[in-house]
Every structure is written in C-alpha cells, then in structure tokens.
Amino acid sequence: MSLSSILKDLLSLNKVARPWHLPLVTGFVIGLPAIFGALTNTFGEALLSSLGAMVFLYMSGDRTASRMLTMSLCAFGFMACLTLATLSTVLPWLPPFALTAIAFLVILITRYYRLPPPGSFFFILASCVALAMPFDLGAVSNRVGLIALGGMWAVLAAFVYSVVTQAHKAEPQEITVDPQVNALIIEAALTSSVLGASYGFALWIGMNNPYWVPISCAAIMQGATFRMVWHRNVHRVVGTTLGMLLAALLFSFDPSPLVLALCICAFQAIVDYLIVKNYGLAVIFITPLTVIMAEMTSLGMSASLLLEYRFIDIVLGSFFGFIGGALFHRTDVCRRIEAKMSPRSRLSDLL
Template identity: 65%
Template sequence: MNYKSALKGLLTLNNVSRPWHLPVVAGITIGAPAVLGALTDSFAEAMIASLGSMVFLYMSPTRTTSRMLTMILCTFGFMACLTLATLAASISGLAPVALFVIAFAVIVITRYYRLPPPGSFFFILASCVAMAMPFDIAATPERVGLIAIGGMWSVFMAFIYSLFTGAHKAISDPVQVDERVNAIILEALFLSLCIAGSYGFALWLALSNPYWVPISCAAILQGATFRMVWHRNVHRIVGTVIGMFLASAIFSFHPSALMLALCVCVLQTIVEMLIVKNYGLAVIFITPLTVIMAEITTSGVDATLLLEHRLIDIVLGSVIGFVGGAIFHRSDFFRNLEQRMEQRNRLSELLFTRRDESNKADH
C-alpha cells in the first residue's frame, strides 16, 4: 500500500454533492419522533420510532413507486430483525447465533438486490440495539409497533419529498440483481461470522456496552475494497475520539429531552451532508447522535463514562472488522472457493441436461 496516497485518501473531501434539502428532510424525518416523544414525556419510546424512521436513508434515487416499495420492505425488515433480536436476547448465549442469522439474511438480500449504502448496516444496528434493551416479552409488540410507526412516517415523508422533487416523473429503471449467488453467499457467511463473533467476544469480555462492538465491526466491513476498509477503520476510531469531546460538550449542559431531540435533528442533518464527503468527518457527529439514540434514553449511567466505554468498544470492533476485511479482500481463498463452486454447478447442470436428454430419447 502506498502510504502517502492512503493518507491523502483519508483527508480527501469527495466531490459528491447532494441537494441541500435532502439532508434537511432526513434530519427532520428522523428527529421528529424524538421531538414528539420529548413533548409527551415518552422520550425513550420515541427513540425506537426514530430508529425505525432511519428507513428514510434507504430512499433510492429512482421513481416514486420504486422508492415506496423499497422503503416499505425495509420497514418490514427492521420489524423482523427487531423481533428476532429481542426474542434471542432472552436466552443466554443465543444472541450471537441470532445475530449471525440476521446478518447473513440481510447481507444476502441487500447484496442480491444491489441495495445501495447503507445496505445491511442499519438492519444490523437495529438488531444489536434490540439485544441491548432490557428483555420484556410484553413490551416486544410495542417496540415492533414503534419501529413500524417510524418506518411508515419515513415512507410518508419520502412520498411528500418525491412529489415536490418530481421523482414521480422519473423513468422507471428495471430491478437489477447480482447473479453471482455463490460469491454473495460466501461473503455473507464470512462477514456474518465476523460480526456475530465480535459480539460473542464482547460478551465473553463482559463489556458494559457489548453491542457497539458488532456495530463497529459491521460498519468497517461495509468497505468494498481493502483500502476502503482501512480508511473506515481509521476514520471510525479517530472520528469517535473527536466526537467524544463534542458529545461531552453537549451533555455538560445537562440538556432536557427536548434539547436532545432537537440535537438529533441537527446532528442527523450534518451527518447526511458529510457522509458522502468524508466518512471520518461524519463519524464525529455520528458519535453524539448514536449516544443520544441508543444509550442515554435507556440508561442512568453518566454520559462521560458511557463515552469512555464506547471508545473501547468501537476500537475493539474496528480492529476485528479490519482483520476480517483484510482476510476477505487480501486473500485468494474466497475467490478460489467461488470458482470451485461455479465449476461444480456447471458440472451439475451438464449432468442434469444429459440425463434429461437421455430420458427424452428413451421415450
């Protein structure tokens, strides 16, 4: 690796622009449930709805009908992930297995249907957060319902946004799929093993916030190449350290629930502006945002202590993700295995065709 060019890549601002109104609408959409929850003294529950409203980030640059269908399916995916993760958390030792199943399923589906970034990430994040919630079987329907409400709110906002931006006039593109099924399955198996393994390792270490380890691992493994994995690793660790100071500054003022809800709106808007420019800059604002959404509302622990714990979890998860990404991208093992699987498939198809021709000849 050319370290000079790699360092330059870390600091480069990508020449990618978004309409100014898209990040603003995303911030309002994701933050609105939090604001409503703060005004009605149900801030913790509203954070679950805000998590569901992150379906808005899956709004594809296609025709309105395609956007709606994709987001509705993603909402059902969020609901299924939350349900399975919540039920798995009730049995000791089952959570990593359930996370493996969830990660494998969402990676296969999102890769096969070429779902653009954030891809499988938020499905895994929602599952990890659900596993960290205090288990209450009676509260499961309510939590799933809140996810559904957040998702439907995002679909509604995306529909209004699409009407104003003229997406209904766009040319409808045919659905594209990735037909390299063997490669997708191998990738999903390995990445799911890394993500679930990182969670199991965090549980074995008895970390206070173990679910941030698989979340960070999944974020690093989102990189399509080894260089992207390396960049994400450095960006996530350095960005989190800087973001910790920003989060500490926010919580030093002992903000009310309403102020935290407004912070969600502002931080999400900034993240959406920066995520396409430089991942490291976006992580600086992702850090306080995720602490508000996933930690403060369900814990009475001091915010500074939470941030210190989270840094340890993120470094550990990032290192595991980096090692997994290095193995996957720098090794020929998976490419060779994929070629062998394809050869066996072609041989099976050939044998099946000859058998079919032989049966027809007999008749």
C-alpha cells in the same frame, strides 16, 4: 505510499452532487419522533421510532412508486430484525448466533437485490439495539410497534418529498439482481460470522452492553476494497475520538430531552451531508448521535461512563472489522470456496 499521500486520501472530500435540501429533510424526518417524545415525556420510547424512521435513508433516486415499495419492504425488514433479535435474548448464549443468522440473511438479500448504501447496515443496527434491551416478551409488540410507526412516518415523508420534488417524472430504473449467488453467499457468511464473533467476544470478556461492537464492525466491513476498509478503520477511530469530545461537551451542559432531540435533527443532517464526502468527518457527528440514541438502552447510565463504553466498543469493533476485511480482500480463501461451489465441480471436490 508516503504519509502525505495517505493523509491526503483520508482528508479528501469527494465531489458528490446531491440536492442541498435532502440532508435537512433527513434530519427533520429522523428527529421528529424524538422531538414528539421529548414533548410528551416518552423520549426513550420515541428513540425507537427515530430508529425506524431511518428507513428514510433508503429512499432511492428512482420514481415515487419504486421508492415507496423499497422503503416499505425496508421498514418490514427493520421490524423482522428487531423481533428476531429481541426473542433471541431469552437465552444468554443465543444472541451472538442469532445476530450471525440475521446478518447473513440481511446481507445476502440486500446484496442480491443490489440495495444501494447504506445497504444492510441499519438492519444490523436495529438488531444490535434489540440485543441490548432486557428480554421482556410482553414488550416485544410495543417495541415492534414503535419502530413500525417510525417506518410509516418515514415512508409518508418520503412520499410527500417525492411529490414536491416531482420524482414521478424520473426515468424508471430497471430492477436488476446480482447473478453471482455463490460469491454473495460466501461474502454474507464471512461478514456475518465476523459480526457474530465480535459480539460474542465482547460478551465473553464482560463488556457492558457492547452492542456497538458489531455495529462498528459492520461499518468497517462495508468497504469495497481493503484500502477502503483500512481508511474506514482509521476514519472511525480518529473520528470517534473527536466525536467523543463533542459528545462530552454536549452532555456537560446536562441537556434536556428536547435539546437532545433537536441535536438528533442537527447531527443527522450534518451526517447525511458529509457521509458521501468524507466518512471520517461524518463519524465525528455520528458518535454523539449514537450516544444520544443509546439513551433507550443505557438505563440512566452517566454520560461519562457511556462515552467511555462507546469508545471501547467502537475500537474493538473496528479491530474485528479490519481483520474481517483483511480476510475477505487480502486472501484467496473466498475465491477457493467459490470455485468449489461451482456447479461444474465434482462432489469429491467439496469434501
């Protein structure tokens, strides 16, 4: 494949029809808790509610009742992931194993019930953010409550949006599951192991608060084919570099919490518009968005140092994601394991 064709693939825009107002509503729903926090001097805590409000991204194209059920279950999943990840930080060696277990269950469940994109990604994001927070047993209920409030707000906003857009008139979609359970177990085991390994490696080499390493790894491994994995890898590194420049420009003005909250609204709206058209362009705005969201775990870290850590985290996570994607898509290891898991196989074949 020539360099020009590769660049054309990387820079091409997908033709996906979406309501023009949906990205604007998404930015408002996710950014409103942060705006409220900025106005009440609780910006750091409110960012956790904004994370919970990302449940709005799971609003499907189905009828209103199905939307409410799906989003409510996703909100509960966010709370469960945050709780388990927070409790695992009681021991310094436990988080990588806890992340592996959480990711395995989340990936298996979301893939089995064919949850559309972003799939398992934001469940893993909530877990990784919790791992970056200092362990405080007394603060667990407060953190879970904050993310629950964000989820409740997102569900309420989705209900109002569904009524206004008359989603109740949509044709009901049949609920289906993926019957290839063995393949899903293998996929979940491989992906979760790579995620846990990436986080464990980042902790082992002494990286500061490296929760974005497994997040980047998860984003890369969501590619359906090896070509998509490679594209996402290039997109993420190049997009991150440009996004870092944008974030550096933003923080050079020493913005107030209210300005940062408004930036969350704007960046999220832009990301929601671009993510289905070109992942690389979306990453340019995802990067400053995540740097702002990192305020809940950065504990007053300087903006320049925070940007440096985020860039290193994303590059390392992209490397692990590329390796994991290569193992999954470029080898027949998974197919061999699946064959041995077949009910027709003899017990001796499994040994």
